[in-house]
Amino acid sequence: MSESRVKKSLLNAKVNILFYFFSIAVAFYSRKIFLEFLGADFLGLTATLGNILNYLNMAELGIGTAISFNLYKPLQNKNREKLIEMMSLFRYLYFKIGVYISIGAVLISLLFPLIFGNTGFEYGLIYYAFFSLLFSSIIGYFVNYKTTFLYADQKGYQIIKYTETTRILTTLIQMVLLYKTRNLYLFLTINILLTILNSYIINWKIDKEYPWLKPKINSGKELKNKFREVFTSIRQVFIHKSKDLVIYHSDDIFIYAFESLKMIAYYANYTLVATRIMQLFSSTFDSLYAGVGNLVSEGDIDNIKKVFWEMMVIRYYISGVVVFSMYHLITPFITLWIGEKYLLDQTILILILLNVFITQSRGTVDMFNNAYGHYRDVWAAWTESAITISVTLICGYFYGLAGILIGKLIGLFLIIVLWKPIYLFREGFQTPILAYWKGTLKYYMSFLISIMIVGNLIPYIHINPNLNFFSWILYCTIISSGFSFIYGVMMFLISKESKDVLLRVPFIRNFLNGNTT
Numbered sequence: 001m002s003e004s005r006v007k008k009s010l011l012n013a014k015v016n017i018l019f020y021f022f023s024i025a026v027a028f029y030s031r032k033i034f035l036e037f038l039g040a041d042f043l044g045l046t047a048t049l050g051n052i053l054n055y056l057n058m059a060e061l062g063i064g065t066a067i068s069f070n071l072y073k074p075l076q077n078k079n080r081e082k083l084i085e086m087m088s089l090f091r092y093l094y095f096k097i098g099v100y101i102s103i104g105a106v107l108i109s110l111l112f113p114l115i116f117g118n119t120g121f122e123y124g125l126i127y128y129a130f131f132s133l134l135f136s137s138i139i140g141y142f143v144n145y146k147t148t149f150l151y152a153d154q155k156g157y158q159i160i161k162y163t164e165t166t167r168i169l170t171t172l173i174q175m176v177l178l179y180k181t182r183n184l185y186l187f188l189t190i191n192i193l194l195t196i197l198n199s200y201i202i203n204w205k206i207d208k209e210y211p212w213l214k215p216k217i218n219s220g221k222e223l224k225n226k227f228r229e230v231f232t233s234i235r236q237v238f239i240h241k242s243k244d245l246v247i248y249h250s251d252d253i254f255i256y257a258f259e260s261l262k263m264i265a266y267y268a269n270y271t272l273v274a275t276r277i278m279q280l281f282s283s284t285f286d287s288l289y290a291g292v293g294n295l296v297s298e299g300d301i302d303n304i305k306k307v308f309w310e311m312m313v314i315r316y317y318i319s320g321v322v323v324f325s326m327y328h329l330i331t332p333f334i335t336l337w338i339g340e341k342y343l344l345d346q347t348i349l350i351l352i353l354l355n356v357f358i359t360q361s362r363g364t365v366d367m368f369n370n371a372y373g374h375y376r377d378v379w380a381a382w383t384e385s386a387i388t389i390s391v392t393l394i395c396g397y398f399y400g401l402a403g404i405l406i407g408k409l410i411g412l413f414l415i416i417v418l419w420k421p422i423y424l425f426r427e428g429f430q431t432p433i434l435a436y437w438k439g440t441l442k443y444y445m446s447f448l449i450s451i452m453i454v455g456n457l458i459p460y461i462h463i464n465p466n467l468n469f470f471s472w473i474l475y476c477t478i479i480s481s482g483f484s485f486i487y488g489v490m491m492f493l494i495s496k497e498s499k500d501v502l503l504r505v506p507f508i509r510n511f512l513n514g515n516t517t
Contacts, residue, residue, distance in 0.1 A: 044261030098141030236375035351405035
C-alpha cells in the first residue's frame, strides 16, 4: 500500500487501540454492575430487543457497503461532483430506510404481549426499552449517514473518537444513576440524550472537514437511474448481509426460544470477553478496509497478493494466540470477575472458541472479496443460512445452546472456510485455489504443533489462577507469552510470509540486514 494509505491506516489503528483500553475497562466493570443492579433477566431482555431491531435493520443491509465500494474511485480521483451525487443517493436511500424501520418497529411492537408475556417485566418498561434502542438506531439513517464517507476516506478515527467517548460516558453515567436511583427508565433515557449529543458533534465535524459535501435528498431520488450498477451491488450485498445477520445476530433469539433470558446473559458474559479481546485486533484490521479497497483499485496483482498473504499470517497468528489463551484463562477470569454461578459447560466454551477462530481468521479473505466487490455468489449466502438455521433448529431443540453453536459452526465451515477462498482466488487473484491451501495449511500446522508443545508444559506451571487477580495475571502472562513465542517461532520456520511481515518492522529489518546504526 502507498505511504499515504499506510499513514491513514496507522492513525486509524492508533485511535482504535487508545479507545479500546478505555472501553474494555469500562465494559467489564459495568457488566458486573449491570448484572448486580439490573439482573440477568433484564440484560437478556434488552439483548433480545436489540436483536429484533437488528432484523428490522435488514432494510439497510448492503447499501452502506455498496456505497463505500463505489466511493473509492472518485475519492482517489478527487471527483467531487460524483462524490456529492453518490452521497445524495445514499442520503435518499437511508431516509427511506429510516422511515420503513420506524413503521416496522411500531408494527412488531404490537406483538410484544405475545412474545414477552411471561418475562415478568411490565409492558411499559419493555416498550420504553425497545423504542429507546430504536431511536439510537434510526438516528444514523436520518442524521449520521455521512460517517460512511469518512470511513471510505480512511478518516474513521474521527468518528471513533467521538462515538467511543460518548459510549464510555453513557456507561459511566448509567452506572452512577443505577447506584443512586435504580431507576430503569432514567437508565435508558441517558442513552437517548447522549446519542443526540454524539450525532450533533459528528455532523459538526464532518461539515467542518468537508464543507463542499452537501448531499440533497431530492437529487438522490433523481439519480436512481444513473447509478443502476450501485443497485445491483446493493441487491447482492443485501443477501450476504442478511445471511450474516441471521448467523451472527440471532443467537439471543434462539437461546430465548430453547433456553431462557437468563441463559442469554450467561452466554453474553463469554461473548463479551471474546469480542472485547478480538476488538483490539479487529478494529485495527477494520481500519485497513479502505486502504485495501484503494490497493485493489490500482490493479497491481503481485502487490495485492503480497499484502494479502502478509495480512493472512498476522490474522492466523493473532487468532491462534487469542483462542489458546482464552481456553486456559476465561474460566478462572469469569470466576474471579462475576462468580462461579455464571460459568458455562466446557463443551460450550470449546464451541465458542471454534466460532471465534473461524470468524477472526476469515477476515482477510472477506476484506479482499469486499475490495473486489465479490458479492455475486448469492447462492452461498442462501446455502449458509439454510444450513445454519436447519441444523440450529434441530440441534438447538435437543442440545440447547450447544446445538445452536454447532449449527453456526457447520455453516461457517462449509461456506466461509471452504467456498469463500475459492471465490477470491478464482475471480480476484485468478490463481488456482491450491495456492491458498498450501499457504493456509502451514498456519494450521503451526497452530497445532504449538498447542501440543505448550499444552505439555502447562502442568509444570504451579500457579492457581482462581486464587485472585494477581495470580490470574501472572498465569495469563506466562501462558500467553509462552504460546505467542512458540507459535511465532513455528510460523517463522514454516511460512515465508511471516518473514515478510517481520521485515516491515524497521528495527528487525535493520538487525537482519546487519545494519545496527
